[in-house]
Amino acid sequence: xxxxxxxxxxxxxAAATAAASEAPAPVPExxxxxxxxxxxxxxxxxxxxxxxxxxxxxxALLGPSGCGKSTLLNIVAGFERPDGGDVSIRGRTVxxxxxxxxxxxxxxxxxxxxxxxxxxANIGYGLAARRLDRRETxxxxxxxxxxxxxxxxxDRYPNELSGGQQQRVAIARAIATRPDVLLLDEALSAxxxxxxxxxxxxxxxxxxxxxxxxxxxxxDQREAFAMADRIAIMHGGRILQVGRPxxxxxxxxxxxxVEFLGSxxxxxxxxxxxxxxxxxxxxxxxxxxxxxxxxxxxGGTPTDPSGLAVYLRASDVDLASAPTDQHSAAPATVTxxxxxxxxxxxxxxxGDHQVISERPDTGSSxxxxxAVYLAFDPATCHVVxx
Amino acid sequence: xxxxxxxxxxxxxxxxxxRGAGTGQVFWVVFAAGVLAFLFxxxxxxxxxxxxxxxxxxxxPPGWSLEWYAAILADERIWLAAGVSAAIALASTAIAVVxxxxxxxxxxxxxxxxRNSLKEFLLLPLTLPAIILGLGLLYAISLFGMRPGLTxxxxxxxxxxVPYVTYFVLAAxxxxxxxxxxASLDLGAGRVRTFLRITLPMIQQGVIVGAxxxxxLSFDNVSLSLFLTRGxxxxxxxxxxxxYYADPSVAAVSTGLIVLSILLMLPIGGYLAxxxxxxx
Amino acid sequence: xxAASVDASRVGDAGRGGPRARPARLPVAERAVVAVxxxxxxxxxxxxxxxxxxxxxxxxxxxxxxxxxxxPALSLDxxxxxxxxxxxxxxxxxxxxxxxxxxxxxxxxxYPFAYFIVRRSGRWRAVLIWCLYLPLLVSVIARVFxxxxxTADSGLINATLxxxxxxxxxxxxxxxxxxxxxxxxxxxxxxxxxxxxxAIVKSDPALIRASRDLGSGxxxxxxxxxxxxxxxxxxxxxxLVFAAVLSDFVLPLLLGSTRFRxxxxxxxxEAVGRMNWGxxxxxxCLGVAIxxxxxxxxxxxxxxxxxxxxxx
Numbered sequence: 001x002x003x004x005x006x007x008x009x010x011x012x013x014a015a016a017t018a019a020a021s022e023a024p025a026p027v028p029e030x031x032x033x034x035x036x037x038x039x040x041x042x043x044x045x046x047x048x049x050x051x052x053x054x055x056x057x058x059x060a061l062l063g064p065s066g067c068g069k070s071t072l073l074n075i076v077a078g079f080e081r082p083d084g085g086d087v088s089i090r091g092r093t094v095x096x097x098x099x100x101x102x103x104x105x106x107x108x109x110x111x112x113x114x115x116x117x118x119x120x121a122n123i124g125y126g127l128a129a130r131r132l133d134r135r136e137t138x139x140x141x142x143x144x145x146x147x148x149x150x151x152x153x154x155d156r157y158p159n160e161l162s163g164g165q166q167q168r169v170a171i172a173r174a175i176a177t178r179p180d181v182l183l184l185d186e187a188l189s190a191x192x193x194x195x196x197x198x199x200x201x202x203x204x205x206x207x208x209x210x211x212x213x214x215x216x217x218x219x220d221q222r223e224a225f226a227m228a229d230r231i232a233i234m235h236g237g238r239i240l241q242v243g244r245p246x247x248x249x250x251x252x253x254x255x256x257x258v259e260f261l262g263s264x265x266x267x268x269x270x271x272x273x274x275x276x277x278x279x280x281x282x283x284x285x286x287x288x289x290x291x292x293x294x295x296x297x298x299g300g301t302p303t304d305p306s307g308l309a310v311y312l313r314a315s316d317v318d319l320a321s322a323p324t325d326q327h328s329a330a331p332a333t334v335t336x337x338x339x340x341x342x343x344x345x346x347x348x349x350x351g352d353h354q355v356i357s358e359r360p361d362t363g364s365s366x367x368x369x370x371a372v373y374l375a376f377d378p379a380t381c382h383v384v385x386x
Numbered sequence: 387x388x389x390x391x392x393x394x395x396x397x398x399x400x401x402x403x404x405r406g407a408g409t410g411q412v413f414w415v416v417f418a419a420g421v422l423a424f425l426f427x428x429x430x431x432x433x434x435x436x437x438x439x440x441x442x443x444x445x446x447p448p449g450w451s452l453e454w455y456a457a458i459l460a461d462e463r464i465w466l467a468a469g470v471s472a473a474i475a476l477a478s479t480a481i482a483v484v485x486x487x488x489x490x491x492x493x494x495x496x497x498x499x500x501r502n503s504l505k506e507f508l509l510l511p512l513t514l515p516a517i518i519l520g521l522g523l524l525y526a527i528s529l530f531g532m533r534p535g536l537t538x539x540x541x542x543x544x545x546x547x548v549p550y551v552t553y554f555v556l557a558a559x560x561x562x563x564x565x566x567x568x569a570s571l572d573l574g575a576g577r578v579r580t581f582l583r584i585t586l587p588m589i590q591q592g593v594i595v596g597a598x599x600x601x602x603l604s605f606d607n608v609s610l611s612l613f614l615t616r617g618x619x620x621x622x623x624x625x626x627x628x629x630y631y632a633d634p635s636v637a638a639v640s641t642g643l644i645v646l647s648i649l650l651m652l653p654i655g656g657y658l659a660x661x662x663x664x665x666x
Numbered sequence: 667x668x669a670a671s672v673d674a675s676r677v678g679d680a681g682r683g684g685p686r687a688r689p690a691r692l693p694v695a696e697r698a699v700v701a702v703x704x705x706x707x708x709x710x711x712x713x714x715x716x717x718x719x720x721x722x723x724x725x726x727x728x729x730x731x732x733x734x735x736x737x738p739a740l741s742l743d744x745x746x747x748x749x750x751x752x753x754x755x756x757x758x759x760x761x762x763x764x765x766x767x768x769x770x771x772x773x774x775x776x777y778p779f780a781y782f783i784v785r786r787s788g789r790w791r792a793v794l795i796w797c798l799y800l801p802l803l804v805s806v807i808a809r810v811f812x813x814x815x816x817t818a819d820s821g822l823i824n825a826t827l828x829x830x831x832x833x834x835x836x837x838x839x840x841x842x843x844x845x846x847x848x849x850x851x852x853x854x855x856x857x858x859x860x861x862x863x864x865a866i867v868k869s870d871p872a873l874i875r876a877s878r879d880l881g882s883g884x885x886x887x888x889x890x891x892x893x894x895x896x897x898x899x900x901x902x903x904x905x906l907v908f909a910a911v912l913s914d915f916v917l918p919l920l921l922g923s924t925r926f927r928x929x930x931x932x933x934x935x936e937a938v939g940r941m942n943w944g945x946x947x948x949x950x951c952l953g954v955a956i957x958x959x960x961x962x963x964x965x966x967x968x969x970x971x972x973x974x975x976x977x978x
Binding site: 427 | 708711794795805808822849856
């Protein structure tokens, strides 16, 4: 849990995350999305979304399906018109521009390669549209082919290529136009897992080498964390939190963000203010923990702590065979033990509740029926508004 | 999402769809209305003139009457012809439904040698000029000792009806999940039971559409009936009338045929439109 | 091997790319099932389609000695007679020209109309599709009758023209090639529009977005992406229309001119009117040959211009 590089070691978390997304970026901005909202048939799909992306930065829009992330990407590309708000690319507003006048290039979910054109014609398509001369076009196509290791495939048709090759052509076609902003719309989701992970690495390296500003849309948490400089978590048409992967993971601001990032326990009990700052969680089975103050947008302690929830990641909780800690006096009972590769998952019931622990496999583990005691560091708990 | 994009794809710049709807949209609507008017003009005109009071084909009619309908109602030859046509159409459609459905299911479900050639063969009569097929049939039926008449016409019309049913059932089977049949067999149902309880209900709309096409096209057939009947089907009788004395009585029968087509087409309209839905 | 014999892939996928093993031989029981299922269709099509076609070819190479008398002897005399007689050649030329003209006319009207239909929202598209199918299934006699009323000397068009004082005396449309062309364009417009609309619908809307995104405007996108992708639909429609015009009997008879001879009435006339069975058969075979050449040529064009189309 490293702190922001440009800030004091341990700032109030709320201030850090809130400010990080709004502070002037150190390099010129390539893309500014300002207070975008959008409805389809009176259904709100985007509400007041703002985001600034610095030149050369890779930003992931991460969220479950239906959260509005693809719509936001389509607004940037010019396929949808926002009901309100502005999009600026390189400091110039592009609101009235049709997609073909925007310096964006999209890699589509199912590639959208033109089936009636060869690989070469596909990659050259955007250059022909820009009326580049033949030599310049040939040069850029060759360059894109080389960058994506597609040499030798230039005269094939898309249906003669494997899925991975089609993916490369789609990327080559987009970057050949030298876009100001590269848009990746679930670009890797059609690949199988192994290929997808290899492509994540390759594409990350490529966009950084080219220094192209990139917005990627994905519902895959691993993909966002693997590729992006910053991540914007979206839910219900809003951007809930923007930050570097470590900020998002280390200091999630809302219950949704914590739960979306997965494998988490919500600790049962009531939250009350603690004299001298922070809060206290008193829960089932003798659970009683003193916790740090929760993060809020205003930076202060919320006046009503009963609207708070306490989360603990499965990786941050241990189920020990002896009471090592004061958090919980009563033992929990192990119900299920399973090995997930490098980690072992232990599920235990604590009163009416279930606690999940996922820790590196040490070889010895309790068996179902054993009594275990919760052990965790209160500093790893996330206290967030529900 | 699609609707917004369609507006831009159809003409105007995206985002200007609202305002740009102007000239572009108007042109398109006028053009489409013109084509529709062209498609329906002769049908509408035939229906209108059937109520004419004149005995010549003056349009617009000088006055209105139902005399041509009265004349048709009293015309035994027309009713007889309609009966012959209906009998041929019903019988050939029945043959086509059984033969076409079974063949389509066999082609879709099983991989056997010559499967693709067989499919081409079954659909071939649709591309072959019907008049040529009729001529061939005229020669061939005599080999079986048949003369032009009901039987010859029924079998001859089946040659076109079977491919229609096969075609529409194959189309209905295109999105058919064979796992349903495996599930049925797995749950202990036999082949016949599976066919009747699972396969048939899943493809019934294709069968119905194929049957409607087969029936109406047989009822309206001229090219085969010319050679296979004794000139006593409804279309042939009407043809003779138009050639020799065109009066609005033909329009009265035509209006009846138009109503028949519309009635049979209404329930299958949604199904026909379905294959023109954009993929998503 | 039972599982392998029941193939889950779709009908249309047959014969497409990808490594395909030879179909495994079906077990005897399954072969019996297939045979039983195919039997009714074959029982109709073999004696009443395959055999008549064979007889037709046979009759075309026998010798027509007198009307109603065909002598079994292998000879190409009938073909020679037909192909050297201006009377028949003109008829073939007429038919070919009209087929071509109607194909072009229906394509020119049909393409924009198909495009319009596909771009409508669900309900409107369904209504328009229905409006295309309906005339196709309304009695051709009824449609012809309507055209007679519209195009006759005392009909709608001439009444309008005379009423407006644009012409002094009725314009001859009915019983002339023009009236027949009008009727055929009407009759075959739907079978041109439907395959085109199907082809347009089938192409991925993301391709249009991709083209716009890469910098092409709406017009360039239409000509570089949408039109080429619908080419197979245009060719399919053209083939259907061409073949249909070639074999049309009713419209030449009722709307056309007896002096402008067309294939289908000629075949009927030779066979039934003059009892020249050999001539009728030879003309029919030549008609099929013309159609086959046109189909194969257009297929070659598609393969050349659109080598990608097969996999769509």
